[in-house]
Amino acid sequence: MEHHKPLSSHLKKQNRRTDSGGPYRLLHCSSKGDREGVLQELEKGVEPNLSDYDKRTALHLASCEGCTEVVVLLLEKGANVNSTDRWGHTPLSNARSSGHEDICKILQAHGGIDPVGLALQMPCYEIDDSEVSMQGGILIGEGAYGEVYLVKWRGTEVAAKTIRASIASNLRVKQTFLKELALWQKLRHPNIVQFLGVLKYSDPLIFLTEYLRNGSLYDILRKKGRLDPLTAVAYALDIARGMNYLHQNKPHPIIHRDLTPRNILQDEAGHLKVTDFGLSKIAQGKDADGYKMTGETGSYRYMAPEVYRRESYGKSVDVFSFALIVHEMFQGGPCYREEPPEKVADKCAYEDLRPPLSSYVYPEPIRRLLQVCWHKNPDCRPTFEEIILQLEIIQENMQHRRNLGTCSRCAIM
Numbered sequence: 001m002e003h004h005k006p007l008s009s010h011l012k013k014q015n016r017r018t019d020s021g022g023p024y025r026l027l028h029c030s031s032k033g034d035r036e037g038v039l040q041e042l043e044k045g046v047e048p049n050l051s052d053y054d055k056r057t058a059l060h061l062a063s064c065e066g067c068t069e070v071v072v073l074l075l076e077k078g079a080n081v082n083s084t085d086r087w088g089h090t091p092l093s094n095a096r097s098s099g100h101e102d103i104c105k106i107l108q109a110h111g112g113i114d115p116v117g118l119a120l121q122m123p124c125y126e127i128d129d130s131e132v133s134m135q136g137g138i139l140i141g142e143g144a145y146g147e148v149y150l151v152k153w154r155g156t157e158v159a160a161k162t163i164r165a166s167i168a169s170n171l172r173v174k175q176t177f178l179k180e181l182a183l184w185q186k187l188r189h190p191n192i193v194q195f196l197g198v199l200k201y202s203d204p205l206i207f208l209t210e211y212l213r214n215g216s217l218y219d220i221l222r223k224k225g226r227l228d229p230l231t232a233v234a235y236a237l238d239i240a241r242g243m244n245y246l247h248q249n250k251p252h253p254i255i256h257r258d259l260t261p262r263n264i265l266q267d268e269a270g271h272l273k274v275t276d277f278g279l280s281k282i283a284q285g286k287d288a289d290g291y292k293m294t295g296e297t298g299s300y301r302y303m304a305p306e307v308y309r310r311e312s313y314g315k316s317v318d319v320f321s322f323a324l325i326v327h328e329m330f331q332g333g334p335c336y337r338e339e340p341p342e343k344v345a346d347k348c349a350y351e352d353l354r355p356p357l358s359s360y361v362y363p364e365p366i367r368r369l370l371q372v373c374w375h376k377n378p379d380c381r382p383t384f385e386e387i388i389l390q391l392e393i394i395q396e397n398m399q400h401r402r403n404l405g406t407c408s409r410c411a412i413m
């Protein structure tokens, strides 16, 4: 079958045939809503399930582009309603994400399913309200979403996060929020704060996570100031491992978008865990699908230049934020404290401003790592997997030097 041919032969074939009006005209006409053209191709004997090099069929294209008549025709002519493209998307996934409700109904009537949507629609684990006493809760913090309380659930201390009515009273926002929480509940990693469930009847919304009694990295840095290099590297590894797990999530990576010292918590054993990933876009009232931030957030200080400039962005925005956090751990706090965070983000985005890296404070390998992690070109930033490898080598060398009795700050590599 055509779509089982290797990618390169597909491409060559496609280029040859589009010009000569070959079978790939079916895909072209389908994406343009040209019902007559599609009919002609099918009557010539072109296979209705012909696909391109991304395994996208005529039905995918017509569903994505909202070409209802073509969708109906293709289904009549035997197009497979549940063919999956290279990313595991069915025509229904495409119609749904493009907002073509009429096409969704037609596809569903023909047995269409949406594996991507199903994953997102997985309900959150619900906790009976009677199992938690919110009245007896102790306020432990407040963030952009609402207040955080220490409460007891089934005899265990947990954190209850309340979501402000102004955020969660909008049904669409609430639903997006629940989808994010449903994603969170599937995650299990030693460096990710564990989600426990949503209170069943809470209105607008309360959800529970494990409680980390040592508070946030922000609190730690405020209390302790500059960390010794070995501790800073151990913390950096904890964060990188949690982030790598998120970025390698299947079928889609999870981008944190708001990695800051306040969203990194410490457990009793001293390990750091990342929290609140994926939720920032909701707090900012942004579209769940269109990776765009307006910058209306309290986290300007850690914002990648491309986010500040409102360009499209990817996973490497988290690598940028990570670099600033590691910088802070060596330094004992953020740079340019006297300047408003928005101004710092502006200079970072338009004047390439970056924090200074004094050789006294920053060992050479850490300097090199930070410079590449906050590179202005997102494609030049390393992945968290690469960062982990680098940090492990740095950690090993530091420990070796420490065992030899050499100052770990000034004598690394």
Ligand SMILES: Nc1ncnc2c1ncn2[C@@H]1O[C@H](COP(=O)(O)OP(=O)(O)OP(=O)(O)O)[C@@H](O)[C@H]1O
Pocket (backbone or CB within 6 Å): 140, 141, 142, 143, 144, 145, 146, 147, 148, 159, 161, 193, 209, 210, 211, 212, 213, 215, 216, 219, 258, 262, 263, 265, 276, 298
């Ligand atoms: N699971 C938890 N265990 C212990 N303390 C927590 C937990 N979650 C949050 N906190 C505390 O509550 C504070 C507020 O948390 P919250 O996540 O609501 O906001 P934030 O992360 O500080 O800011 P933002 O919402 O802007 O990201 C945190 O800074 C932390 O000190």
